[in-house]
Amino acid sequence: VPSRVPPPLHEEWPEAEKAEKLARGAALKWASGVFYRPEKLEGLGHYRRRETQRNNSIQSRLKSTVQSYLEGVGAGLEQLQSAAQEVQGVCQDLGAARWALLDSADHFQGLQQMRKLMEEHVQLASVVQVLPQIFSVHEVFSHIMQLLHGQHLLEAHVELMMLEQLRDDILSQLHLRGLSGAQATVLSYFSGLQDLNESLAKQLWDIVGSSLRLVREDPVLFVTAVRIIEREEKIDDTLLLEATFLPPGRPKGWRQKFFQGPGLAKHLAVLQKDLVSELRVVKDLMVQCVPAHYNILSVCTATYHQALSSHLQEILREDLDKQGLFLLLEWALRVYHSPEMMGHPDLLPEVDVSVLDPLMSSELVDQTEKRYVMKVKASVFEWMQRTLEVEFKEWFREEEPETDHQGFFQSALPAIVMQMLNENIQVASLITDSLQQKIYNMALEELEAFLGRSVEPLTPLSTLPDPGAMAKHHRLGVEICCGAPSAHPGHRRLSSLSGTDTALCSLQPLCLQLPSRKWLSGSQLVGNMCEVIDKYAKDFSHVRKPVFTLLLAESELLVANQYLRALLQRKMVCKSREERGQLCHRLLQDATQLRELFCSLSLEAVFALRELICLKDPALLSLEVLGFITKYPDVSDEHISTLLDIRGDVSKEVRHVVLEMMAQHPQVLPEGYRPIFSTILVPVPELPFCLRRGKCA
Structure with missing residues (x-):
């Protein structure tokens, strides 16, 4: 070869x-x-030797470089071969481990059963340990009551704390296991704790009320009361910061009650008693001792009245707490005119303070009420913040949320918050209607802020792919709004929006495909949108029906808005009658499919928009548009112009007639109308370019 x-x-x-x-x-x-001259040829041999040496040097370096490169390639090949062998060995080891794990699957099942048995055994063992304490509860109740009657407050409080700890441990275990039905039985069994707490608290406040006398005569009892109050404050702080379950009656807030002005209350009570007593003496005795024209009773009444007014103003210059402000308002506006004081039967009818100036001017009453509202607001904020921290600690556990007997997510937080706000409103109603209204407005503001704070920690979760997790984490704001019968409707709106923000994130990528030629020719775009909404609707079924219906309505409005937004902002101009008919057919199919999903009327805007596009005679567009803007008064000239552009067959004359008709029939949004077009911004058409003294292009 x-x-x-x-x-x-x-x-x-x-x-x-x-x-x-x-x-x-x-x-x-x-x-x-x-070599341009003959004599230069003599050096030819020298140049030849020099170039030969240079070539040899270059060839030597090239050989050295190539040899080094080849050696590196060889070493690399050897390493690759070694790595391939090691990978093959690892694959074999992984395969063996996989088979070993598959063989051990049955053993794992057995271990799982053992774990469940062990958990049950631990629970039963803990129950057995506390049974003697449970059986002796009522005996301890009697002993604590005896200690309280003997004013052995420290010993009584120690045993009371032990019983509360026992009750709270049992309730916490039931709460963690979702056995809410059994909690009522436990609370009934330990119902005597409430009476003991009230009896102890009554003795404590009697001691605090006599603190000025006790610290002079015998401070031991006063110090004992303070020690008990400090113990309870530490328990409150620990539960609010660490516990996942807030026991009934907590937080007690006894330290705050300690500073709620018992001295002021006693001072006002003394003023009330002394003033009535002195005026009774003037009316019954002094009047008979002086001439009638002295009018001594009226003069004394006016003098006392003016002195009290000045005295109240002096008290208000101090930095009173909310309880002190409340006591002062109550005394000046209610007690002063009541039958217990200036309206006392022994003083009527001769004593009549209604003819005198008010004890507190309207301006001073308004200022004092505002001070009281600010104090209450600060207290409400602090309480809500602590309560929310406890709720979030419980809610972000790995376990499923607590559900009721119907399978709905439930939380005691809405009822607790609304009860606290309603109590403050009811307390304010005892003074004046204006104070009640101020507290009511403050409660609404704090409730709205509370909803915002409850949603903030959930904001990072809006990108979660699992809508079930969102249904779980959004239940706080939803349930609080539903638990507020007197709340502003906007609060429900806030809650529903927080529940549909994740659906918006899922729908936006789908709406980017609209409109397009692919969508026009037939695609599964709306079908995919329906699948997304249906999935979220199933996951939000864990909330009760009113809120579920609200979320579904918000989702429907969201779908209609996103669909119309995509159609108007990325407009597609029909090039022929056939393409316009194809667009009308696609709009009809999409709107029908979406309406079947929601079974409501928010998607009628798509049907109405379709009628504008499907109208065969453009000359009738002005009448059709008039009906459209009457039904949807928030639609603008830009929206209508965009719809006319989509048709592709509207002349300048017809467009001018339509827009002129809209200018002659301005629309007013009716009460309760839910805007749908006003939130959609369409591209502004470019203005024609004009030259000076010329015609517009």
């Missing part, structure tokens, strides 16, 4: 031929420059 002749270098490397020509040209140029 003849040996293969290697191809010429320039066939394998086309650039070599060009390089060789350039090198030869450069060499000839150099030689002609060096």
Whole structure:
């Protein structure tokens, strides 16, 4: 077989031929420059030897470089071969481990059963340990009551704390296991704790009320009361910061009650008693001792009245707490005119303070009420913040949320919050209607802020792919709104929006495909949208029906808004009658499919928009548009212009008539109308470019 002749270098490397020509040209140029005279030829041998040495040096370096490169390639190949062998060994080991795990699956099932048995055993063991304490509860009740009667407050409080700890441990275990029905039985069994707490609290406040006397005569009892109050405050702080379950009656807030002005209350009570007593003496005795024209009873009444007014103003200059402000308002506006004081039967009818100036001017009453509202607001904020922290700690556990017997998520937080707000409103109603209204407005503001704070920690969760998790984490704001019968409707709106923000994130990528030629020719776009909404609707079924209906309505409005937004902002101009008919058919199919999903009327806007596009005679557009803007008064000229552009067959004259008709029939949004077009911004058409003294292009 003849040996293969290697191809010429320039066939394998086309650039070599060009390089060789350039090198030869450069060499000839150099030689002609060096040997242009005959005497220069004598040095030809010298130049030849020098170039030969240079070529040898270059070839030597090339060989050295190539050899080094080949050695590196060889080492790399060896490493790759070694790595391939190791990978093969690892694959074999993983396969063996997989089979070993599959063989051990049955053993794992057995271990799972053992774990359940162990948990049950631990629970039963803990129950057995506390049974003696449970059986002795009522005996301890009697002993605590005896200690309280003997004013052995520290000993009584120690045993009371032990019983509360026992009750709270049992309730916490039931709460963690979702056995809410059994909690009522436990609370009934420990119902005596409420009476003991009230009896202890009554003694404490009697001691605090006599603190000025006790600290002078015998401070031991007063110090005992303070120690008990400090114990309860530490228990409150621990439960609010660490516990996942807030026991009934907590927080007690006894330290705050300690500072709620018992001295002021006693001072006002003394004023009430002394004033009635002195005026009774004036009426019954002094009047008979002076001439009638002295009018002594009226003069004394006016003098006392003015002195009391000045005295109340002096008290108000102090930094009173909310309880002190409440007591002062109650005394000046209710007690002063009541039958217990200036309306006392022994003073009537001769004493009549209604003819005098008010004890507190209307301006001073308004200022004091505002101060009281600010104090209550600060207290409400602090209480809500602590309560929310406890709720979130419980809610972000790995376990499923607590549910009722119907399978709905439930939380005691809404009822607790609304009860606290309603109590403050009811307390304010005892003074004046204006104070009640101020507290009511404050309660609404704090409730709205509370809803905002409850949603903030959930904001990072809006990107979660699992809508079930969102249904779980959004239940706080939803349930609080539903538990507020007197709340503003906007609060429900806030809650529903927080529940549908994740659905918006899922729908936006789908709406990017609308409109398009692919969508026009037929696609599963709306079908995919329906699947997304249906999935969220199933996950939100864990909330009760009124809120579920609200969320579904918000989702429906969201779908209609996103659909119309995509259609108007990325408008598609129909090029022919056939394409316009195809667009009308697609709109009809989409709207029908979406309406079947929601079974409501918010999607009628798509049907009405379709009628504008499907109208065969453009000359009738002005009448059709008039009906459209009457039904949807928030639609603008830009929206109608965009719809006319989508038709693709509307002349300038018809467009002018339509827009002129809209200008002649301005619309007013009726009460309760839910805007749908006003939130959709469409591109503003470019103005024609005009030259001075010329016509517009």
